[in-house]
Structures are given as C-alpha cells and as structure tokens.
Amino acid sequence: MVKPGTIEGEDGRCRCAWHQGLADYERYHDAEWGRPVTDDIRLFEKICLEGFQSGLSWLTILRKRENFRAAFAGFDFEKVAGFSEADVERCVVDAGIIRHRGKIVSTINNARRAVELRDEFGSLARFFWSYEPKPEERPAVMDLETLRANPTTAVSVRLSKDLKKRGWTFVGPTTVYAFMQAMGLVNDHLDGCYLQPVVEAERQAFTRP
Structure with a gap:
C-alpha cells in the first residue's frame, strides 16, 4: 500500500515522495x-x-555538490578557515557553485567558528549530537502533515x-532542522517509506559521540 507522501519506485519499494523519482535524488534519499x-x-x-540552499531547492545544491567541494577544499574547515x-x-566567479557573496563569506x-567549536568540544559531532531530540520531543512516527507544518522544532530553534551566539551565520532554525534531518539526528523518513525502519535500526545501533 502506497501511503500519503510516498511513491512506489521501479523496484517496487515505496519511498518519501520528495525525491521525485529522479535517479540522483533517489540515490541521495x-x-x-x-x-x-x-x-x-x-x-x-x-x-x-544547507545555508547555500536557502531560497533554493536541495536538488540544485546536490547537483553542484562536487563543485562546492572543489571550491571549498573538500569542506576541510581547518583549510577553509584560512581562506x-x-x-x-x-x-564569487565560480560558475559551478552558487555565487552568493554573503553565503561564501x-x-x-x-x-x-567550527575550529573553535571543535577545540571546545573535541569534535563537531559531540556538539551537534548533544542536540539530538529526546524521545518525548519527537512524534512516534513522522507523517507528511507534521513534516510540512513543522520545518522547525523547539530543538532546532x-x-x-x-x-x-557562537558567531555562526546562515544557520536559522529551518536550515538547522534540515541539517538535523539529513545527518540522522532525527529520522524523518515518512511512515510507509521502506527506509523508515532501516534508518531507525541504524539509529538504535549507533554509538553517540
């Protein structure tokens, strides 16, 4: 049964519909x-x-990701800090990325700021995972309506x-929540997506930093 917010792929599996059936987007999903x-x-x-995505679609960023990696030293923040x-x-003149001066700066x-955070906490992972929502802060199963109605949460705020406060920029609550979704701090694969229980099992077995 195809549940709301999911679509059935050529392999017969149901997935969150946001990947739109596009091959590269489906692989990312x-x-x-x-x-x-x-x-x-x-x-x-x-x-x-996610900061670059602001005002754009993630698909646009995903398809430019390798260009971004080339432009920003593989996102090695030690190196980027010295730019x-x-x-x-x-x-700004690199046509392969989003040429938004404010986002580049x-x-x-x-x-x-990431170097400072790493030095303070030992790793970025330790800091970010300290914001993993507690069970009572999350609905038991994320549905399409909840996902659409709440692009931010109290935790992302x-x-x-x-x-x-630490000096980061382009990190509003919606941007931060999208980051949390993508990096596994929450499992927002929709009910009916075949990966919802798969990802939940990974999260249960995962050792927090």
Whole structure:
C-alpha cells in the first residue's frame, strides 16, 4: 500500500515522495538522508550547503555538490578557515557553485567558528549530537502533515540560537532542522517509506559521540 507522501519506485519499494523519482535524488534519499553521521567534515559540509540552499531547492545544491567541494577544499574547515579575500573573489566567479557573496563569506566565517567549536568540544559531532531530540520531543512516527507544518522544532530553534551566539551565520532554525534531518539526528523518513525502519535500526545501533 502506497501511503500519503510516498511513491512506489521501479523496484517496487515505496519511498518519501520528495525525491521525485529522479535517479540522483533517489540515490541521495536511499544512501545518505537520515543516516547517522559523526564525521566532522561531512557535518560541516552539510550545514554550509544547507545555508547555500536557502531560497533554493536541495536538488540544485546536490547537483553542484562536487563543485562546492572543489571550491571549498573538500569542506576541510581547518583549510577553509584560512581562506583569504582572494578566495572569496575566486568563489564569487565560480560558475559551478552558487555565487552568493554573503553565503561564501559565511562559509569561511563558519569554518573559523567550527575550529573553535571543535577545540571546545573535541569534535563537531559531540556538539551537534548533544542536540539530538529526546524521545518525548519527537512524534512516534513522522507523517507528511507534521513534516510540512513543522520545518522547525523547539530543538532546532535552540541549536540555531546557540550557533548564532557562537558567531555562526546562515544557520536559522529551518536550515538547522534540515541539517538535523539529513545527518540522522532525527529520522524523518515518512511512515510507509521502506527506509523508515532501516534508518531507525541504524539509529538504535549507533554509538553517540
């Protein structure tokens, strides 16, 4: 049975409909979205790319992701923290990425803040996973209506405020919640998506940093 918010693929499996049946988007949905992540580079990359997504679709960013990685030293925040004004100008004229000066400058700023955060907490993962919602802060099963009605949560608001207090930019509550969804801090695969129980099992077996 195909439940609301899901679509059946050519393989007979039902998935969250947001991947639109597009092959690259489906691969992202299946292999990455919602899987628990502790790698600091991936965490930094994702929160920066979510900032670039603001006002755009994630598919646009996903299809430019390799270009972003090339432009921003693989999102190694130690390296990005050392970027100069010349690097800003290089990125501004790079047609392979989103040429938004404010977001480019924000990524460099956030790299410097990430170094500070890593030095304080030992890793970005330890900081971000401290904001994993408690069971009572999450609905038992995420449905389409809940997902659409609540692009932010009380936890994403708190995390956003904490990051902003630490000097991060382009980290509003909606951006932060999208980051939490993608990095597995929550499991928002819809009821009826074949990956919902798969990801939940991964989260149950996952060792928090």
